Amino acid sequence: MLCDRQRSRKPWRLNPHKVHNTTSMLDHEVPTLAARARQTSLRRPTSKQSTQTYAPMCVSADIRGVESKLSDVGRLRERGHSAVAGHTLDTARTPSEFLTPVDRGATFIGVVAKPTPKRATYADLEALPPYVVGEILFGVLYVNPRPAMPHARVASKLGAVLDGPFDNGREGPGGWIILDEPELHLGSEPDVLVPDLAGWRQARMPHVPAAPFTKLAPDWVCEILSASTEASDRGEKMTIYARERGSHAWLVDPAIRTLEVFRLDGETWRMLKTWHGNVTVNAEPFDAIALDLAALWERLPPSTP
Secondary structure, three states: OOOHHHHOOHHHOOOHHHHHHOOHHHHHHHHHHHHHHOOOOEOOOOOOOOOOEEEOOEEOOOHHHHHHOOHHHHHHHHHOOOEEOOEEOOOOOOHHHHOEEEOOOOOOEEOOOOOOOOOOOHHHHHOOOOOEEEEEEOOEEEEEEOOOHHHHHHHHHHHHHHHHHHHHOOOOOOOEEEEEOOOEEEOOOOEEEOOOEEEEEOOOOOOOOOOOOEOOOOOEEEEEOOOOOHHHHHHHHHHHHHHOOOOEEEEEEOOOOEEEEEEEEOOEEEEEEEEEOOOEEOOOOOOOOOEEOHHHHOOOOOOOO
16 A cells, blocks of 8 residues: 555556556656656555665666657567566566565666566577577577578588588698587577587687587688578677677578678678679688589579579
Protein backbone atom coordinates (compact mmCIF):
# COMPACT_ATOMS: atom_id res chain seq x y z
CA MET A 1 0.00 0.00 0.00
CA LEU A 2 1.16 3.56 -0.71
CA CYS A 3 0.85 6.36 1.80
CA ASP A 4 -1.11 9.58 1.11
CA ARG A 5 2.10 11.44 0.39
CA GLN A 6 3.02 8.97 -2.27
CA ARG A 7 -0.47 8.97 -3.76
CA SER A 8 -0.12 12.73 -4.27
CA ARG A 9 2.83 12.17 -6.60
CA LYS A 10 0.64 11.43 -9.58
CA PRO A 11 3.40 11.36 -12.23
CA TRP A 12 5.13 8.55 -10.35
CA ARG A 13 2.12 6.25 -10.35
CA LEU A 14 2.46 4.85 -13.84
CA ASN A 15 0.46 1.79 -14.66
CA PRO A 16 3.17 -0.44 -16.22
CA HIS A 17 0.62 -2.24 -18.35
CA LYS A 18 -0.55 1.07 -19.81
CA VAL A 19 3.03 2.13 -20.44
CA HIS A 20 3.62 -1.12 -22.24
CA ASN A 21 0.51 -0.86 -24.37
CA THR A 22 -0.07 2.88 -24.82
CA THR A 23 2.50 4.84 -26.77
CA SER A 24 0.87 8.19 -26.07
CA MET A 25 1.69 8.01 -22.36
CA LEU A 26 5.39 8.19 -23.18
CA ASP A 27 5.05 11.67 -24.67
CA HIS A 28 3.22 13.11 -21.65
CA GLU A 29 4.76 11.43 -18.62
CA VAL A 30 8.39 10.76 -19.46
CA PRO A 31 9.61 14.40 -19.19
CA THR A 32 8.05 14.79 -15.73
CA LEU A 33 9.44 11.46 -14.58
CA ALA A 34 12.90 12.23 -15.84
CA ALA A 35 12.99 15.61 -14.06
CA ARG A 36 11.73 14.17 -10.78
CA ALA A 37 14.05 11.18 -10.95
CA ARG A 38 17.02 13.49 -10.63
CA GLN A 39 15.85 14.88 -7.31
CA THR A 40 14.29 12.16 -5.23
CA SER A 41 13.39 8.53 -4.66
CA LEU A 42 10.28 7.12 -3.03
CA ARG A 43 10.20 5.13 0.14
CA ARG A 44 7.68 2.32 0.29
CA PRO A 45 6.51 2.16 3.91
CA THR A 46 5.90 -1.13 5.67
CA SER A 47 4.37 -2.00 9.01
CA LYS A 48 7.89 -2.07 10.50
CA GLN A 49 9.01 1.12 8.73
CA SER A 50 11.60 -0.69 6.62
CA THR A 51 14.72 1.32 5.92
CA GLN A 52 14.90 0.12 2.29
CA THR A 53 14.55 2.91 -0.24
CA TYR A 54 12.52 2.27 -3.35
CA ALA A 55 12.79 4.17 -6.57
CA PRO A 56 10.13 4.33 -9.28
CA MET A 57 10.68 2.88 -12.73
CA CYS A 58 10.89 5.76 -15.17
CA VAL A 59 10.36 5.11 -18.84
CA SER A 60 13.91 6.00 -19.82
CA ALA A 61 17.23 4.32 -20.56
CA ASP A 62 19.09 7.60 -20.03
CA ILE A 63 17.64 10.84 -18.64
CA ARG A 64 19.56 12.98 -21.10
CA GLY A 65 18.31 10.84 -23.97
CA VAL A 66 14.71 11.15 -22.75
CA GLU A 67 14.85 14.91 -22.46
CA SER A 68 16.52 15.35 -25.84
CA LYS A 69 14.83 12.67 -27.87
CA LEU A 70 11.66 11.02 -26.57
CA SER A 71 11.43 8.82 -29.65
CA ASP A 72 14.41 6.84 -28.32
CA VAL A 73 12.13 5.37 -25.66
CA GLY A 74 9.73 4.02 -28.26
CA ARG A 75 12.56 2.47 -30.22
CA LEU A 76 14.01 0.86 -27.11
CA ARG A 77 10.61 -0.56 -26.20
CA GLU A 78 10.13 -1.97 -29.70
CA ARG A 79 13.56 -3.62 -29.62
CA GLY A 80 12.90 -5.15 -26.21
CA HIS A 81 15.77 -3.45 -24.30
CA SER A 82 15.06 -3.18 -20.59
CA ALA A 83 17.99 -3.18 -18.21
CA VAL A 84 20.11 -0.67 -16.31
CA ALA A 85 22.76 -1.72 -13.81
CA GLY A 86 21.77 -5.33 -14.21
CA HIS A 87 18.06 -4.90 -13.41
CA THR A 88 15.47 -6.39 -15.76
CA LEU A 89 11.86 -5.25 -15.86
CA ASP A 90 9.04 -7.65 -16.53
CA THR A 91 5.77 -6.16 -17.76
CA ALA A 92 3.93 -9.34 -16.78
CA ARG A 93 4.45 -8.60 -13.10
CA THR A 94 1.94 -6.82 -10.88
CA PRO A 95 2.32 -3.05 -10.53
CA SER A 96 3.65 -3.32 -6.97
CA GLU A 97 6.60 -5.30 -8.20
CA PHE A 98 7.75 -2.41 -10.31
CA LEU A 99 9.16 -0.80 -7.14
CA THR A 100 12.63 -2.30 -6.85
CA PRO A 101 14.99 -1.77 -3.88
CA VAL A 102 18.12 0.26 -4.54
CA ASP A 103 20.73 1.78 -2.25
CA ARG A 104 19.57 4.59 0.04
CA GLY A 105 19.36 7.87 -1.78
CA ALA A 106 19.98 6.39 -5.20
CA THR A 107 17.83 7.07 -8.23
CA PHE A 108 16.87 4.17 -10.51
CA ILE A 109 16.19 4.77 -14.16
CA GLY A 110 14.86 1.88 -16.20
CA VAL A 111 12.90 1.01 -19.32
CA VAL A 112 9.48 -0.55 -19.05
CA ALA A 113 9.73 -3.06 -21.87
CA LYS A 114 10.11 -6.73 -22.65
CA PRO A 115 12.54 -8.69 -20.44
CA THR A 116 16.14 -8.65 -21.62
CA PRO A 117 16.90 -12.05 -23.18
CA LYS A 118 19.12 -14.29 -21.12
CA ARG A 119 22.64 -14.63 -22.45
CA ALA A 120 23.15 -17.96 -24.19
CA THR A 121 25.52 -20.44 -22.52
CA TYR A 122 27.51 -23.45 -23.61
CA ALA A 123 24.75 -25.64 -22.20
CA ASP A 124 22.48 -24.24 -24.91
CA LEU A 125 24.96 -25.41 -27.53
CA GLU A 126 25.22 -28.86 -25.97
CA ALA A 127 21.43 -29.21 -26.11
CA LEU A 128 21.33 -28.75 -29.90
CA PRO A 129 20.87 -31.76 -32.17
CA PRO A 130 23.98 -32.99 -34.00
CA TYR A 131 22.75 -32.04 -37.48
CA VAL A 132 22.99 -28.27 -36.88
CA VAL A 133 25.80 -25.81 -36.21
CA GLY A 134 25.44 -23.60 -33.13
CA GLU A 135 27.39 -20.46 -32.28
CA ILE A 136 27.15 -17.81 -29.56
CA LEU A 137 27.79 -14.31 -30.91
CA PHE A 138 27.60 -11.42 -28.43
CA GLY A 139 25.48 -13.59 -26.13
CA VAL A 140 22.95 -14.61 -28.80
CA LEU A 141 22.56 -18.24 -29.88
CA TYR A 142 22.76 -18.70 -33.67
CA VAL A 143 21.68 -22.07 -35.09
CA ASN A 144 22.15 -22.98 -38.74
CA PRO A 145 21.82 -26.23 -40.70
CA ARG A 146 24.94 -28.10 -41.70
CA PRO A 147 26.58 -26.57 -44.80
CA ALA A 148 25.09 -27.40 -48.18
CA MET A 149 27.17 -29.44 -50.60
CA PRO A 150 28.60 -26.49 -52.63
CA HIS A 151 29.62 -24.83 -49.35
CA ALA A 152 31.31 -28.00 -48.10
CA ARG A 153 32.98 -28.60 -51.47
CA VAL A 154 34.62 -25.16 -51.58
CA ALA A 155 35.79 -25.38 -47.95
CA SER A 156 37.33 -28.82 -48.58
CA LYS A 157 39.04 -27.74 -51.80
CA LEU A 158 40.48 -24.57 -50.28
CA GLY A 159 41.76 -26.41 -47.21
CA ALA A 160 43.44 -29.01 -49.43
CA VAL A 161 45.11 -26.33 -51.60
CA LEU A 162 46.55 -24.51 -48.56
CA ASP A 163 47.45 -27.56 -46.49
CA GLY A 164 50.45 -28.77 -48.52
CA PRO A 165 52.48 -25.57 -48.96
CA PHE A 166 51.56 -23.85 -45.69
CA ASP A 167 50.76 -26.55 -43.11
CA ASN A 168 53.05 -29.33 -44.33
CA GLY A 169 55.64 -27.16 -46.06
CA ARG A 170 55.48 -29.03 -49.38
CA GLU A 171 56.35 -26.68 -52.24
CA GLY A 172 55.74 -23.76 -49.92
CA PRO A 173 57.04 -21.95 -46.86
CA GLY A 174 55.14 -23.92 -44.18
CA GLY A 175 54.83 -22.32 -40.75
CA TRP A 176 51.06 -22.68 -40.35
CA ILE A 177 48.49 -24.93 -38.67
CA ILE A 178 45.27 -24.95 -40.69
CA LEU A 179 42.07 -26.55 -39.35
CA ASP A 180 38.58 -27.19 -40.73
CA GLU A 181 35.70 -25.92 -38.58
CA PRO A 182 37.63 -25.42 -35.32
CA GLU A 183 35.62 -24.34 -32.28
CA LEU A 184 36.81 -20.99 -30.98
CA HIS A 185 36.04 -19.55 -27.54
CA LEU A 186 36.95 -15.88 -27.81
CA GLY A 187 36.62 -13.12 -25.26
CA SER A 188 35.84 -13.17 -21.56
CA GLU A 189 32.18 -14.21 -21.74
CA PRO A 190 33.02 -15.98 -24.24
CA ASP A 191 31.77 -15.88 -27.82
CA VAL A 192 31.73 -19.34 -29.43
CA LEU A 193 32.47 -19.40 -33.16
CA VAL A 194 32.99 -22.13 -35.75
CA PRO A 195 34.67 -20.70 -38.88
CA ASP A 196 34.83 -22.85 -41.98
CA LEU A 197 38.63 -22.67 -41.97
CA ALA A 198 41.14 -21.07 -39.62
CA GLY A 199 44.90 -20.87 -39.49
CA TRP A 200 47.49 -20.10 -36.81
CA ARG A 201 51.12 -19.31 -37.36
CA GLN A 202 53.16 -22.06 -35.71
CA ALA A 203 55.03 -19.44 -33.70
CA ARG A 204 51.74 -18.86 -31.82
CA MET A 205 50.39 -22.43 -31.93
CA PRO A 206 53.29 -24.89 -32.10
CA HIS A 207 50.98 -27.88 -31.51
CA VAL A 208 47.27 -28.51 -31.89
CA PRO A 209 45.65 -28.40 -28.42
CA ALA A 210 44.10 -31.58 -27.02
CA ALA A 211 40.92 -29.75 -25.94
CA PRO A 212 37.85 -29.72 -28.23
CA PHE A 213 38.20 -25.94 -28.58
CA THR A 214 40.82 -23.22 -28.39
CA LYS A 215 40.83 -19.77 -26.78
CA LEU A 216 43.67 -18.61 -29.04
CA ALA A 217 42.34 -16.34 -31.77
CA PRO A 218 43.45 -17.43 -35.27
CA ASP A 219 45.75 -15.37 -37.46
CA TRP A 220 43.55 -16.12 -40.48
CA VAL A 221 39.91 -17.13 -40.83
CA CYS A 222 37.84 -18.05 -43.84
CA GLU A 223 34.06 -18.03 -43.97
CA ILE A 224 32.26 -19.68 -46.88
CA LEU A 225 29.14 -17.58 -47.40
CA SER A 226 25.63 -18.97 -47.80
CA ALA A 227 22.19 -17.41 -47.70
CA SER A 228 21.60 -18.45 -44.08
CA THR A 229 24.98 -17.32 -42.71
CA GLU A 230 26.14 -14.34 -44.77
CA ALA A 231 24.67 -11.69 -42.47
CA SER A 232 26.34 -13.04 -39.32
CA ASP A 233 29.55 -13.93 -41.17
CA ARG A 234 29.94 -10.35 -42.43
CA GLY A 235 28.56 -8.73 -39.29
CA GLU A 236 28.97 -10.24 -35.84
CA LYS A 237 31.70 -12.74 -36.67
CA MET A 238 33.95 -10.29 -38.53
CA THR A 239 33.50 -7.86 -35.63
CA ILE A 240 34.60 -10.50 -33.11
CA TYR A 241 37.60 -11.54 -35.22
CA ALA A 242 38.70 -7.89 -35.38
CA ARG A 243 38.23 -7.45 -31.63
CA GLU A 244 40.47 -10.47 -31.03
CA ARG A 245 43.14 -9.05 -33.36
CA GLY A 246 42.99 -11.68 -36.08
CA SER A 247 45.23 -10.33 -38.83
CA HIS A 248 43.57 -11.69 -41.99
CA ALA A 249 40.12 -12.83 -43.12
CA TRP A 250 38.71 -14.29 -46.31
CA LEU A 251 35.07 -14.40 -47.41
CA VAL A 252 34.31 -16.86 -50.21
CA ASP A 253 30.95 -16.93 -52.00
CA PRO A 254 30.45 -20.10 -54.08
CA ALA A 255 27.18 -18.84 -55.56
CA ILE A 256 28.79 -15.90 -57.36
CA ARG A 257 32.37 -17.25 -57.44
CA THR A 258 34.08 -14.50 -55.43
CA LEU A 259 36.98 -14.26 -52.97
CA GLU A 260 37.20 -11.18 -50.72
CA VAL A 261 40.47 -10.65 -48.83
CA PHE A 262 40.74 -8.45 -45.72
CA ARG A 263 43.63 -7.30 -43.54
CA LEU A 264 43.18 -5.86 -40.04
CA ASP A 265 44.07 -2.17 -40.02
CA GLY A 266 44.04 -0.90 -36.44
CA GLU A 267 40.67 -1.99 -35.08
CA THR A 268 38.85 -2.39 -38.39
CA TRP A 269 39.09 -4.53 -41.50
CA ARG A 270 40.48 -3.12 -44.72
CA MET A 271 39.48 -4.87 -47.92
CA LEU A 272 42.55 -5.56 -50.02
CA LYS A 273 41.00 -7.12 -53.08
CA THR A 274 37.95 -8.92 -54.46
CA TRP A 275 38.44 -11.51 -57.17
CA HIS A 276 35.70 -13.05 -59.28
CA GLY A 277 35.55 -16.11 -61.49
CA ASN A 278 38.32 -18.32 -62.81
CA VAL A 279 41.39 -16.24 -62.05
CA THR A 280 44.76 -16.95 -60.46
CA VAL A 281 45.52 -14.83 -57.39
CA ASN A 282 48.14 -14.15 -54.75
CA ALA A 283 46.08 -13.48 -51.65
CA GLU A 284 47.43 -12.48 -48.23
CA PRO A 285 48.54 -14.10 -46.01
CA PHE A 286 49.13 -16.98 -48.43
CA ASP A 287 50.50 -14.87 -51.26
CA ALA A 288 53.69 -16.97 -51.42
CA ILE A 289 51.87 -19.20 -53.91
CA ALA A 290 49.49 -18.58 -56.79
CA LEU A 291 45.97 -19.77 -56.01
CA ASP A 292 43.85 -20.88 -58.95
CA LEU A 293 40.26 -20.04 -58.03
CA ALA A 294 38.95 -22.21 -60.85
CA ALA A 295 39.92 -25.23 -58.72
CA LEU A 296 37.49 -24.05 -56.01
CA TRP A 297 34.50 -23.75 -58.36
CA GLU A 298 35.15 -27.00 -60.22
CA ARG A 299 32.04 -29.22 -60.51
CA LEU A 300 29.80 -26.78 -58.62
CA PRO A 301 26.25 -25.95 -59.73
CA PRO A 302 25.99 -23.01 -62.16
CA SER A 303 26.81 -19.67 -60.54
CA THR A 304 24.16 -17.13 -59.60
CA PRO A 305 24.00 -14.23 -62.10
